Structure formats: structure tokens, C-alpha cells
Amino acid sequence: MEPGNRELEITQYYDTPLLMDELEAGEAAIELETMEAPQVLEWAIDRFGRSLAICSSFQAEGCVLIDMAARIDPSVRVFTIDTGRQPQETYEVIDRIRERYGIAVEVFAPDHRLVERMAARHGVNLFYRDVNLRLLCCQVRKVMPLRRALMGCGAWVTGLRRDQWATRSNIRKLEIDHDHGGIVKLSPLADWQDDEVWDYIRRNGVPYNRLYDRGYRTIGCAPCTRAVRPGDDPRSGRWWWETGAPKECGMHCAIETGGFEHELASLLGGRDVGSDGLPTTRQPLHRETFAADRVSSAQDGEAVGVAAGGR
Numbered sequence: 001m002e003p004g005n006r007e008l009e010i011t012q013y014y015d016t017p018l019l020m021d022e023l024e025a026g027e028a029a030i031e032l033e034t035m036e037a038p039q040v041l042e043w044a045i046d047r048f049g050r051s052l053a054i055c056s057s058f059q060a061e062g063c064v065l066i067d068m069a070a071r072i073d074p075s076v077r078v079f080t081i082d083t084g085r086q087p088q089e090t091y092e093v094i095d096r097i098r099e100r101y102g103i104a105v106e107v108f109a110p111d112h113r114l115v116e117r118m119a120a121r122h123g124v125n126l127f128y129r130d131v132n133l134r135l136l137c138c139q140v141r142k143v144m145p146l147r148r149a150l151m152g153c154g155a156w157v158t159g160l161r162r163d164q165w166a167t168r169s170n171i172r173k174l175e176i177d178h179d180h181g182g183i184v185k186l187s188p189l190a191d192w193q194d195d196e197v198w199d200y201i202r203r204n205g206v207p208y209n210r211l212y213d214r215g216y217r218t219i220g221c222a223p224c225t226r227a228v229r230p231g232d233d234p235r236s237g238r239w240w241w242e243t244g245a246p247k248e249c250g251m252h253c254a255i256e257t258g259g260f261e262h263e264l265a266s267l268l269g270g271r272d273v274g275s276d277g278l279p280t281t282r283q284p285l286h287r288e289t290f291a292a293d294r295v296s297s298a299q300d301g302e303a304v305g306v307a308a309g310g311r
Contacts, residue, residue, distance in 0.1 A: 019154045032173040040188035051154030053077040061159025067206045070101040079106035083141035085221035096207040108145040131245045136260040138249035155184035
């Protein structure tokens with residue numbers, strides 16, 4: 001397939017019109033680079049309206065962004081991916097954020113059928129045995145629900161910072177996200193340092209995950225995250241048993257190994273999977289696996305829908 005046709009196919013798959021081309025995005029990125037994080041958020045909220053959503057795993061950066069955005073627009077959309085393996089402390093901070101800001105956090109869970117097939121074939125803790133199995137688990141529990149969450153979005157906001165890891169060192173505050181159909185991806189904290197994040201949290205009394213008080217520097221799924229010693233690389237607390245593997249799950253950068261892709265295709269019923277993580281047979285999966293079911297937060301069971309098209 002020609003690159004142009006493939007881009008069109010992905011865009012149609014997400015049912016989202018391209019809101020920016022590369023030229024406009026490049027100009028906007030230059031403009032935003034000199035802006036402070038709250039200004040970037042204000043610009044984005046004004047530019048994209050309800051087609052903008054903040055994606056948060058409720059780490060420190062995500063909590064800062066929610067606090068900033070809520071001051072600009074209390075109705076700002078926030079969603080999270082509940083992998084089913086989060087520590088209890090993460091659910092607790094979600095509830096504190098909901099209470100503090102009155103935000104209805106949209107929660108997306110993995111397809112239970114894929115999780116069941118994966119666990120039946122490889123066990124519940126498959127990720128400890130092999131890097132490809134870990135990446136498979138990340139695809140099923142994180143990457144695929146994220147793709148569903150972004151359907152209908154024109155732009156999304158992340159808490160990525162350039163100093164977090166080598167793969168993030170060159171991120172811009174605004175980029176075209178080719179992994180998700182060409183929508184806009186914003187990282188208002190791209191140029192922040194860790195101490196700036198925590199200065200903001202303390203100065204503004206922002207709720208945060210209590211695992212940070214126990215030596216955690218990055219927080220993901222409970223089995224895959226641990227505290228680190230003072231002075232250690234913060235990302236060393238993720239997937240610490242792996243050697244030479246990327247400290248990424250695939251949500252923010254496409255990962256190709258030639259290994260997990262075949263097993264993912266098998267879980268999907270034999271559909272081939274492209275380098276973007278999407279099945280090459282788009283439409284049936286759109287109806288079956290990516291059906292836009294909404295799940296609620298664990299607190300009150302209220303179903304929260306995602307407004308379509310209207311860190």
C-alpha cells in the first residue's frame with residue numbers, strides 16, 4: 001500500500017479529521033516552545049475544545065497537568081487506561097483528583113477476551129519470562145485501549161518530559177501523532193525537570209500518588225514497578241529484570257521486535273498486525289475488539305461516555 005493511502009486508511013479508521021498538517025504543526029511547535037505549560041494548555045483548549053483530552057496515568061506529571069487545565073477549563077476531559085494491574089494507591093489518587101476538581105475521569109479497560117486468551121496461553125505474570133511477552137502484555141493492556149480512547153479525539157495531552165528517558169529526549173510540545181491517525185499530541189511539560197514538577201505539587205497542594213513517598217520515581221502496573229534507591233535512574237524502577245530492552249510500553253512510541261507482533265495477531269484471531277500495532281484488516285476489529293464500550297471509575301460505577309470530535 002502506498003504511504004498516502006495508508007495514512008488515509010488510518011485516519012478513516014479513527015473517524016477523526018486531520019486538524020493540522022505538518023507545516024502548521026511545525027509552526028505551532030515553534031510558537032509553543034517558548035510558552036509556559038499553563039499557556040500551552042490554554043492554547044490547546046482554545047484551539048481544540050472538546051476534541052482535546054488529557055491522558056493521565058496519575059503519575060506526578062499527569063496530576064500537575066490536570067491541576068493546570070482545571071484552572072483554565074473545569075470541564076476539561078481526562079481519561080486513563082486501567083490495565084487491571086494498577087496498585088491500589090493509583091486508584092486512591094484518582095478518587096482524590098475526582099473529588100478535588102469535580103472531574104469525571106473516563107476510564108478505559110483492556111478487552112477482557114484478549115486478556116483471558118493471553119493469560120490462558122502464557123500465565124498471568126507472563127511479562128517476567130520474556131521481553132516479547134512483556135511487550136505483548138503492554139499491547140493488550142495499554143496500547144490497544146489507548147487507541148480506543150483516542151477515537152474521536154483531535155488532540156491529546158501527555159505528561160512526557162525530555163529528561164525522562166532517551167526515547168523522549170527530542171519530543172516537542174506539539175507534534176503530529178502518526179501512531180494514532182495523525183491527530184495532535186501535546187506535551188506541555190516537555191522542558192520541565194523533576195524538581196519543577198514537585199515544586200508545583202507542593203506549592204499548589206496537588207494530590208499525588210503516595211507511592212512516591214516510599215521511594216517510587218515512576219509508577220505503572222504494580223508487578224512491573226518498584227521503588228529505586230536515591231540517585232538511581234528513575235526509569236530503573238520499571239521492568240527492572242530486563243537487560244537492554246526499551247523502558248517503554250508502546251503507548252508513546254511504536255515498538256517493533258518481530259516477536260510479540262505474531263502472538264498479538266494470534267490473540268486477535270489470526271489477523272495480521274502492522275508496525276503501528278493495528279490489525280491490517282481494520283473494519284472487523286473496529287466493530288469487535290475496539291467496540292467503544294465505556295467503563296467507569298471504581299468509585300461509583302457511573303458510566304462515562306467520550307465526546308467524539310465535538311501527560
